[in-house]
Amino acid sequence: MKVEFDEPKCVAAGQCAMVAPDVFDQRDDDGVAILLDPTPPEDQHDSVREAAAVCPAAAIRLTTP
Amino acid sequence: MTAPAPDPAARPATASTSGSADRSPAVSISGSADRSPAVSIAEPVVDPATASGLGAGVRASAVGAPDAAPAGRATGVEAPIGRVVIVGASAAGLAAAETLRREGFAGTITLLGDEASAPYDRPPLSKQLLSSVWDADRLLLRTTEQFAGLDLDLHLSTRATGLDPVNRVVRTATGRTFGFDALMITTGVRPRTLPGRPAHVLRTMEDALRLRERLTPGCRLVVVGAGFLGAEAASVARGLGCEVTLLEPAPVPLAHAVGLPVGRILSEAHRDHGVTLRTGVSVAEAVAEGVALSDGTVIEADEVLVAIGSHPNTEWLAGSGLTVTDGVVCDEYCAAAPGVYAAGDVARWHNPLFGVSMRIEHRTNAAEQGMAAARNLLNPGEGKPFTPVPYFWSDQYDMKIHAYGYLRDHDQVETVEGSLPDRRFLAAYRKNDRLVGALAVGMPPKAIRPWRQHIATATAWSTAVGTTSTTWATAVGATTTTTGATAVSATSTTGATAVGATSTTVATAVGATSTTSGTAVGGPTPSGAAVKEKS
Numbered sequence: 001m002k003v004e005f006d007e008p009k010c011v012a013a014g015q016c017a018m019v020a021p022d023v024f025d026q027r028d029d030d031g032v033a034i035l036l037d038p039t040p041p042e043d044q045h046d047s048v049r050e051a052a053a054v055c056p057a058a059a060i061r062l063t064t065p
Numbered sequence: 066m067t068a069p070a071p072d073p074a075a076r077p078a079t080a081s082t083s084g085s086a087d088r089s090p091a092v093s094i095s096g097s098a099d100r101s102p103a104v105s106i107a108e109p110v111v112d113p114a115t116a117s118g119l120g121a122g123v124r125a126s127a128v129g130a131p132d133a134a135p136a137g138r139a140t141g142v143e144a145p146i147g148r149v150v151i152v153g154a155s156a157a158g159l160a161a162a163e164t165l166r167r168e169g170f171a172g173t174i175t176l177l178g179d180e181a182s183a184p185y186d187r188p189p190l191s192k193q194l195l196s197s198v199w200d201a202d203r204l205l206l207r208t209t210e211q212f213a214g215l216d217l218d219l220h221l222s223t224r225a226t227g228l229d230p231v232n233r234v235v236r237t238a239t240g241r242t243f244g245f246d247a248l249m250i251t252t253g254v255r256p257r258t259l260p261g262r263p264a265h266v267l268r269t270m271e272d273a274l275r276l277r278e279r280l281t282p283g284c285r286l287v288v289v290g291a292g293f294l295g296a297e298a299a300s301v302a303r304g305l306g307c308e309v310t311l312l313e314p315a316p317v318p319l320a321h322a323v324g325l326p327v328g329r330i331l332s333e334a335h336r337d338h339g340v341t342l343r344t345g346v347s348v349a350e351a352v353a354e355g356v357a358l359s360d361g362t363v364i365e366a367d368e369v370l371v372a373i374g375s376h377p378n379t380e381w382l383a384g385s386g387l388t389v390t391d392g393v394v395c396d397e398y399c400a401a402a403p404g405v406y407a408a409g410d411v412a413r414w415h416n417p418l419f420g421v422s423m424r425i426e427h428r429t430n431a432a433e434q435g436m437a438a439a440r441n442l443l444n445p446g447e448g449k450p451f452t453p454v455p456y457f458w459s460d461q462y463d464m465k466i467h468a469y470g471y472l473r474d475h476d477q478v479e480t481v482e483g484s485l486p487d488r489r490f491l492a493a494y495r496k497n498d499r500l501v502g503a504l505a506v507g508m509p510p511k512a513i514r515p516w517r518q519h520i521a522t523a524t525a526w527s528t529a530v531g532t533t534s535t536t537w538a539t540a541v542g543a544t545t546t547t548t549g550a551t552a553v554s555a556t557s558t559t560g561a562t563a564v565g566a567t568s569t570t571v572a573t574a575v576g577a578t579s580t581t582s583g584t585a586v587g588g589p590t591p592s593g594a595a596v597k598e599k600s
């Protein structure tokens with residue numbers, strides 16, 4: 001799984017960091033998400049899918065290489 | 066639980082976007098060969114228990130027709146559900162469709178939507194789209210490939226006009242029928258309008274593009290309604306060089322939603338940015354010259370935007386037996402009847418976390434509820450109650466507002482971090498003895514997260530507020546106010562336990578400001594800006 005993050009779309013909702021804290025964090029100043037791991041390990045895939053689904057800005061895209 | 070592999074042969078979802086409003090283009094983006102229509106699920110057998118109508122509030126233990134021939138292809142799914150129809154192709158409907166597939170549902174998913182466009186996102190309509198920072202195609206929620214991967218039976222420009230509870234069939238405007246074993250209602254809301262001349266509203270891509278075209282420098286725009294939507298539009302229009310007048314019936318915009326002190330601070334931002342904010346005015350109708358107030362005064366405008374709330378799109382459910390009371394009434398599993406679920410702006414459900422029935426018009430709720438309802442639809446009998454902490458954000462001028470929880474009907478609001486006049490603060494909301502909400506402007510996410518957590522765990526006000534006792538003491542002195550007499554009495558009874566060491570300060574502060582709610586905000590602080598009140 002490859003995670004793509006469209007930063008300008010991010011509205012800093014923080015849902016991703018809540019659902020998949022090992023893969024997403026948020027910047028301190030404006031809350032915009034930080035993609036910690038663009039190729040997360042298998043055990044993270046479910047939570048990353050959840051994060052992509054719940055992101056209110058459709059800023060997270062998953063591709064399967 | 067893997068998503069089905071994208072089908073390269075599938076037709077792009079966007080191919081149907083040219084469909085005219087009343088033609089049912091019946092674009093199926095499924096088209097993969099291994100999904101031949103199974104006879105076993107074509108004609109659902111009607112369960113006598115449900116044949117009398119879709120009684121609301123019934124726990125969905127038996128989805129559809131239990132004795133209908135099971136859908137063999139629904140691998141990984143115990144319930145005999147072969148066909149799911151989702152009505153409303155936007156955030157909630159899409160989230161539901163995606164969740165069904167992620168959970169392994171391999172049956173037919175029919176997604177009906179009355180808009181011509183493939184599903185797009187609405188929050189940017191009043192922000193990046195209106196300000197021309199983004200093009201329209203940036204709003205599409207999913208790419209063509211992503212749609213193809215979902216293998217949907219997608220029908221855009223298709224309006225559902227009726228629900229037959231006995232035969233479990235959805236009817237459309239063109240007379241087509243779609244049978245289902247389980248139904249997901251995600252038809253959202255539409256704007257309320259004013260009598261008189263047609264005015265702008267802001268709900269769809271078309272609405273936003275039409276308005277954007279008119280917002281040229283110098284254009285006189287009247288925005289009726291200073292809620293979040295009206296406030297965002299006013300803010301964008303100012304940025305585009307329009308002369309903006311914002312009309313609001315309440316004395317303080319948004320006070321019912323976020324409380325007086327926060328409502329005042331948000332209103333000040335309008336005035337600081339050159340918007341003429343008139344509160345306490347009631348608009349009777351849109352007229353050729355602009356808008357007419359109920360006292361007969363006409364406020365002239367080149368363009369009028371009406372942002373006075375919305376109606377749930379539930380008319381098509383008339384006669385279905387579902388209970389509709391300001392939204393489709395659901396239980397805590399988002400079930401409106403056996404095998405019938407609702408999610409997003411149209412759904413009113415019982416949220417056990419707050420113990421109230423709520424209908425939430427927030428973007429994240431649409432996705433989260435679509436997901437939760439879809440999971441429950443697949444697992445009737447072992448569903449999970451939907452107990453979210455509602456969340457929304459709003460961009461106004463240079464402020465980014467984040468709100469968590471259920472702020473409506475709160476008894477008390479307190480600034481627990483930062484300061485209101487600086488427009489950098491976190492306000493906490495109390496209902497009874499509990500923390501129920503938090504609203505932040507300009508605060509780092511790490512400062513907000515613990516509050517969200519407290520709300521999610523139904524933390525007592527005393528415990529939650531006690532954790533920030535250092536800032537609490539300052540906050541009380543600087544900015545405490547309450548929303549009225551009930552709040553004050555409630556505070557004085559819980560006050561002693563609530564704030565422990567600072568209880569005396571609190572009691573004094575609350576007592577002092579409660580009688581003078583107009584000047585409470587920022588009262589003792591050097592900034593007089595916050596107390597200017599015009600009505």
Ligand SMILES: Cc1cc2nc3c(=O)[nH]c(=O)nc-3n(C[C@H](O)[C@H](O)[C@H](O)COP(=O)(O)OP(=O)(O)OC[C@H]3O[C@@H](n4cnc5c(N)ncnc54)[C@H](O)[C@@H]3O)c2cc1C
Nearest residue numbers: 153155156157179187188225253409410426427428431457
């Ligand atoms: C301008 C604007 C700005 C917003 N900003 C924010 C924000 O900053 N933060 C936030 O949290 N939320 C915001 N929201 C709210 C958010 O967009 C909604 O909560 C979200 O779109 C709800 O999704 P939904 O799928 O439930 O409903 P909708 O998006 O309303 O979708 C319902 C769909 O169903 C279709 N439909 C209706 N009736 C029928 C029928 N009979 N047959 C077929 N189809 C039908 C509709 O045309 C529509 O396409 C904003 C909304 C708007 C309009």
Ligand code: SF4
Nearest residue numbers: 010011013014016055
């Ligand atoms: S969930 Fe989406 S919008 Fe929210 S912080 Fe993460 S990427 Fe940004």
